[in-house]
Amino acid sequence: MNKTTEILQITQEECAEVIQSIAKCFRFGVDNHYPLSDKNNREHLTEEIGDLLCMIDLIKEHNIVDSVKVEEYKNQKRIKLSKWSNIMEVI
DSSP, rough: HHHHHHHHHHHHHHHHHHHHHHHHHHHHOOOSSSSSSBBBBHHHHHHHHHHHHHHHHHHHTTTOHHHHHHHHHHHHHHHHHHHOOOOOOOO
């Protein structure tokens, strides 16, 4: 398996783990304990997001995507959120 494939596969797994962790927050509450774990759901989500951010960094470091364009799209999303969502203040 080449590096690109491995990085993308692990990133895909991490995305799924973040989704599952968010689902547990909705189902059981953010500050309740993650089933069969000593961590609460917030701590577990924090860990999973850290894992995902690591993989996103690796995607950028290995030039699988253009880091400059990623930042541009990220900023565009913030603008959209400020316009269409209550979670962002107007930029």
